[in-house]
Amino acid sequence: xxxxxxxxxxxxxxxxxxxxxxxxxxxxxxxxxxxxxxxxxxxxxxxxxxxxxxxxxxxxxxxxxxxxxxxxxxxxxxxxxxxxxxxxxxxxxxxxxxxxxxxxxxxxxxxxxxx
Numbered sequence: 001x002x003x004x005x006x007x008x009x010x011x012x013x014x015x016x017x018x019x020x021x022x023x024x025x026x027x028x029x030x031x032x033x034x035x036x037x038x039x040x041x042x043x044x045x046x047x048x049x050x051x052x053x054x055x056x057x058x059x060x061x062x063x064x065x066x067x068x069x070x071x072x073x074x075x076x077x078x079x080x081x082x083x084x085x086x087x088x089x090x091x092x093x094x095x096x097x098x099x100x101x102x103x104x105x106x107x108x109x110x111x112x113x114x115x
Contacts, residue, residue: 001026001027001104002024002025002026002027002028002097002102002104003024003025003026003104004022004023004024004095004096004097004104004105004106005022005023005025005095005106005107006020006021006022006093006094006095006106006107006108006109007020007021007022007023007109008020008021008109009093009109009110009111010110010111010112011112011113011114012085012111012112012113013113013114013115014085014086014087014113014114014115015084015085016085016113017081017082017083017084017085018082018085018111019079019080019081019082020036020079020080020082020093020095020109020111021077021078021079022034022036022077022078022079022080022095022106023075023076023077024076024077024078024095024097025076028076028097029099030053030054031052031053031054031099032052032053032097032098032099033050033051033052033053033097033098033099034050034051034071034078034095034096034097034098035047035048035049035050035051035058035069035078035095035096035098036048036049036050036069036078036080036093036094036095036096037093037094037096038089038091038092038093038094038111039091039092039094039108040088040090040091040092043091045094046060046062047060047096048060048062048063048067048080048093049063049067049068049069049080050069050096051069051070051071051078053073055071057069062088063082066082066083066084066085067080067081067082067083068080068081068083069081078095080093082111085111085113086113087113087114088113089111089113090111090112090113090114091110091111092108092109092110092111093108093109093110093111094106094107094108
């Protein structure tokens with residue numbers, strides 16, 4: 001079992017920044033992929049960014065150049081630095097862990113971009 005706890009969401013003005021954190025605990029073994037997905041009201045859940053256990057990253061086109069995913073292996077924590085936020089970035093952001101066909105989700109953290 002893997003437990004994922006997100007934090008760092010909140011209200012931010014357009015153009016602002018936020019950093020999300022995802023603390024993982026339990027049976028964390030390499031190789032794995034961890035990532036951030038987001039879901040706006042009435043829309044599907046989309047992958048925003050992912051990182052593998054060896055540090056390879058992948059970004060959705062809608063966040064490239066604005067968001068950066070990183071990890072701290074010693075803390076089993078993954079971060080999502082979000083800059084130049086736009087109102088359309090408003091969504092619940094979910095942390096995700098995948099390994100060997102098993103995947104786990106956090107409960108999500110709400111990010112609201114509004115003036």
